[in-house]
Amino acid sequence: MQDFLFIVCGLALLIAGGNWLLKAAVDLSLKLKIPKIVIGMTVVSFATSAPELIVSINAALDGFPDLALGNVVGSNIANLGLVLAVTILLSPIEVSKSFYTTDWPVMMLASLLFFFFIYFDGVLQQYEGIVMVVFLFLFLVYLLRFQKPAVVDPEDEPDVMMPTYKTALYLGLGGTALWGGSELLINGAVGLATLFGVSERVIAITIVSVGTSIPELAASIIAILKKEKAISLGNLIGSNIFNLLAVLGITSIITPISVMDEGLLTNDIFWMLGISFLVLPLVFIPKGLRLGWRDGVVLLGMYFAFIYITIR
DSSP: OHHHHHHHHHHHHHHHHHHHHHHHHHHHHHHTTOOHHHIIIIIHHHHHTHHHHHHHHHHHHTTOHHHHHHHHHHHHHHIIIIIIHHHHHHSOEEOOTHIIIIIHHHHHHHHHHHHHHHHTTSEEOHHHHHHHHHHHHHHHHHHHHHOGGGOOOOTTOOSSOOOHHHHHHHHHHHHHHHHHHHHHHHHHHHHHHHHHTOOHHHHIIIIIHHHHTHHHHHHHHHHHHTTOOOSOHHHHHHHHHHIIIIIIHHHHHHSOEEOOSTHIIIIIHHHHHHHHHHHHHHHHSSSTTEEOHHHHHHHHHHHHHHHHHHHO
């Protein structure tokens, strides 16, 4: 019971901390007169991936590398198999041309880069982390130079800048909540894994990854209820790219990440590659550049099959 309470409180702190950090980061960017497009593509992306980043860094430093890896691989599967599926079950979404010209190819490249770095030796080395972060930097430079029309400004960007003390307060609260939440989440996850006699990877790939994907899921449902198409396929694919290249890249630069549970290499990573690839034909079949409820059923079915096989 205590471990479950740790997980719930940890997730609550991560969600609150991520939200506070996002507000502070966007406001700070406006104060520094950074262009809106740069805020949308860098600051907002980084802030919304902060829960995954802090959990992965903390888990790797605390000696639980499978939590760090499972959290990211599981989040990428949950973003498409759960968050996107629920979104298109509630309402169909139109897919922009940039999906197949930029977003999807880069996501697959990032996924394959991660696969080749970790599959053969079971370790994500520091130099490999540097390569991943450099790849992310080059992708952002490309987006900002050539894909400006495809970028949508964040809707929650404040029209009026906050007082400096409030920005500093949100920054401090956000950072503290993220760190404290990640500690609670890791302690709870490890305790739960011990209690049920499963590996940290299984807890990370199921409970922890869904928990760190809750902000995206909540935002998707709210957008649908408000009849806004704020959550697009591009947003979720962008999140997956950032999770792989930034979260795992930065974590492995700080400390190399080794695979402890082989299930990550024999099961999880192939599900991530498979569900990432599957989105491409779903976008074009049966109607071009559109995702409807049938696609949602397929993705959700895949996600539940993945969870069932992983737990079993």
